[in-house]
Amino acid sequence: MFKRILVANRGEIALRIIRACRDMGIEAVAVYSRADRDAAYLNLAHDAICIGPEPAQLSYLNAAAIISAAEVADVQAIHPGYGFLAENPTFAQMCRDCRIEFIGPSAEAMRMLGNKVEARRLARRVKVPPVPGSPGPVANEDEAVAVAEKIGFPVMIKAAAGGGGRGMRPAHNEATLRTSFRNARAEAEAAFKDGSLYIEKLIERPRHVEVQILADQHGNTVHLWERDCSTQRRHQKLIEESPSPQISARTRAKLCAAAVRLARAAQYYSAGTCEFLVDEDEDFYFLEVNTRIQVEHPVTELVTGIDLVQWQIRIAAGERLKLKQDDVRQNGVAIECRINAESPDDGFRPCPGRIEQYLPPGGPGVRVDTHVYGGYVVSPHYDSLLAKLLVHRGTRAEAVSSMRRALSEFVVQPVKTTIPLHLALMEHSDFVKGNVDTGFVERVMTAGIRGPAPTQAGPQPSKSPGAN
Amino acid sequence: MQRPASIEKPMDLKQIKSLVQLMIENDLSRIELREGDTHILLRRGHPGTGNPAAAPPVVAPAAPVAATLPPAEQPAARYIRSPMVGTFYAAADPESKPFVGVGDEVEPDTVVCLVEAMKVFNEIKAEISGRITKVLVQNAQAVEYDQPLFEVAPA
Numbered sequence: 001m002f003k004r005i006l007v008a009n010r011g012e013i014a015l016r017i018i019r020a021c022r023d024m025g026i027e028a029v030a031v032y033s034r035a036d037r038d039a040a041y042l043n044l045a046h047d048a049i050c051i052g053p054e055p056a057q058l059s060y061l062n063a064a065a066i067i068s069a070a071e072v073a074d075v076q077a078i079h080p081g082y083g084f085l086a087e088n089p090t091f092a093q094m095c096r097d098c099r100i101e102f103i104g105p106s107a108e109a110m111r112m113l114g115n116k117v118e119a120r121r122l123a124r125r126v127k128v129p130p131v132p133g134s135p136g137p138v139a140n141e142d143e144a145v146a147v148a149e150k151i152g153f154p155v156m157i158k159a160a161a162g163g164g165g166r167g168m169r170p171a172h173n174e175a176t177l178r179t180s181f182r183n184a185r186a187e188a189e190a191a192f193k194d195g196s197l198y199i200e201k202l203i204e205r206p207r208h209v210e211v212q213i214l215a216d217q218h219g220n221t222v223h224l225w226e227r228d229c230s231t232q233r234r235h236q237k238l239i240e241e242s243p244s245p246q247i248s249a250r251t252r253a254k255l256c257a258a259a260v261r262l263a264r265a266a267q268y269y270s271a272g273t274c275e276f277l278v279d280e281d282e283d284f285y286f287l288e289v290n291t292r293i294q295v296e297h298p299v300t301e302l303v304t305g306i307d308l309v310q311w312q313i314r315i316a317a318g319e320r321l322k323l324k325q326d327d328v329r330q331n332g333v334a335i336e337c338r339i340n341a342e343s344p345d346d347g348f349r350p351c352p353g354r355i356e357q358y359l360p361p362g363g364p365g366v367r368v369d370t371h372v373y374g375g376y377v378v379s380p381h382y383d384s385l386l387a388k389l390l391v392h393r394g395t396r397a398e399a400v401s402s403m404r405r406a407l408s409e410f411v412v413q414p415v416k417t418t419i420p421l422h423l424a425l426m427e428h429s430d431f432v433k434g435n436v437d438t439g440f441v442e443r444v445m446t447a448g449i450r451g452p453a454p455t456q457a458g459p460q461p462s463k464s465p466g467a468n
Numbered sequence: 469m470q471r472p473a474s475i476e477k478p479m480d481l482k483q484i485k486s487l488v489q490l491m492i493e494n495d496l497s498r499i500e501l502r503e504g505d506t507h508i509l510l511r512r513g514h515p516g517t518g519n520p521a522a523a524p525p526v527v528a529p530a531a532p533v534a535a536t537l538p539p540a541e542q543p544a545a546r547y548i549r550s551p552m553v554g555t556f557y558a559a560a561d562p563e564s565k566p567f568v569g570v571g572d573e574v575e576p577d578t579v580v581c582l583v584e585a586m587k588v589f590n591e592i593k594a595e596i597s598g599r600i601t602k603v604l605v606q607n608a609q610a611v612e613y614d615q616p617l618f619e620v621a622p623a
Contacts, residue, residue, distance in 0.1 A: 050612040068553040068585035072610040
């Protein structure tokens with residue numbers, strides 16, 4: 001087992017990794033940029049090394065600085081967390097070339113699954129087909145129509161150079177397809193300087209359901225069931241839960257089996273997640289594989305009782321998975337709300353600044369994963385995630401009720417957060433019924449549902465200087 | 469780099485500068501500020517003359533605070549700081565004399581040391597002009613980004 005691990009990340013996930021190390025008696029070495037030098041979580045590490053100035057490019061994304069710190073601190077392994085260098089196969093290889101273990105999959109598996117074309121090819125091979133569509137860009141309108149007729153309307157016209165929701169137009173029949181195609185081409189030329197378009201089946205009201213995988217370096221692969229992450233906005237997840245309230249046991253079994261097939265075919269080891277889109281008929285389509293620990297991993301930890309970060313470390317150290325698939329059960333229901341320092345009323349504008357008052361919720365079934373506290377300064381240099389608020393209860397109704405309680409206990413002032421939005425979503429009848437697709441949040445926000453005036457259970461915040 | 473059990477609060481030079489400004493603008497002769505373990509006393513003008521404009525303000529920090537002033541909190545220009553994480557080497561190789569020592573004059577382009585990272589030895593330049601007054605690290609010591617290496621009296 002490793003004696004010392006370098007945590008190549010920041011914020012809540014760095015703290016999560018430090019805690020796993022402390023649980024296991026491993027020395028954690030944290031790295032930080034100048035912007036994070038006063039962060040209190042650094043004091044929980046055995047040692048902390050400043051690796052660069054505020055910009056991520058020069059610090060948390062600076063592979064040379066991180067590996068230099070690893071050498072200077074004499075660590076045996078590096079945990080990359082999520083984001084930053086976590087899915088960078090060059091970095092993973094660099095670590096191993098420097099005889100430092102990278103806590104994650106092989107660089108080869110990471111590279112293959114990170115390549116959209118290769119991943120989709122692998123998915124088809126193991127009978128987990130991706131969303132049907134044209135193999136590549138279509139030359140013209142007529143070809144677009146031919147593809148659409150083959151895969152069936154409705155379809156989505158997508159700009160090859162687009163992404164993250166940009167450059168997409170739906171078409172429900174041939175006439176619309178022809179008009180939209182011409183417009184989409186012009187738009188793509190203007191926006192991306194690349195007019196190539198391809199055609200994909202339009203999944204209406206899709207659910208985003210993903211399966212957690214854990215595999216060791218000895219060929220043992222298990223799934224840890226699914227998470228439903230349909231409550232998202234512009235492809236950013238807001239709420240995640242397990243089990244998914246909107247798939248049958250049969251679909252669940254098929255999804256999980258598909259994820260395991262995929263992981264085995266890629267010779268994947270460590271923790272990873274297979275993402276799928278599920279339509280209203282419960283047909284599902286492969287989206288992509290995330291070759292890292294994910295933000296929402298605690299949802300699975302609560303429902304299965306399995307410590308994913310500890311297992312990542314054990315797997316990297318060469319240990320065998322002690323888990324048999326039959327031992328992995330889903331107990332109760334877990335829901336996570338991502339609390340961001342953003343103003344939903346203001347286009348989700350990030351709201352950095354100093355947190356003057358911080359009162360987290362607690363009590364039965366409540367888990368808060370966070371690096372923030374009263375006096376913490378939210379910096380503008382990194383993402384706006386403040387805290388992950390989770391509840392775990394016996395039934396979904398109880399979980400929703402406890403989440404409402406926890407959200408209304410949560411005081412973060414004066415920084416604006418997404419807490420009021422989460423409260424509104426948690427009270428929305430669609431969410432309560434468990435009937436949520438990836439368009440849910442946009443529809444709710446367009447209809448103008450804002451958060452209720454926060455009826456915070458805590459004391460009124462005193463006048464705070466420096467409020468922004 | 470070992471994390472202290474508690475974080476020592478450094479003296480805030482920005483705060484002192486704004487106190488000095490406050491004194492000048494309001495024609496004050498004395499300001500005393502206590503905050504936790506920090507004690508700042510500023511006097512302005514000749515004692516006993518009652519004429520505050522006669523002399524520049526005098527900063528007189530209480531002794532315990534001065535003793536615990538971490539060098540990293542001084543104005544950047546007076547320190548040569550490491551631009552990277554790595555291992556500090558005072559000389560070009562084990563046989564040579566150190567690049568610089570106490571009393572040496574440096575120019576911005578003067579190579580003052582090496583910092584080794586991932587087997588690459590990087591020459592570190594002074595970036596300022598002045599005279600080395602202190603060498604703050606030892607040969608073969610691990611250094612982090614921004615760590616003060618040399619104290620410099622500006623030219």
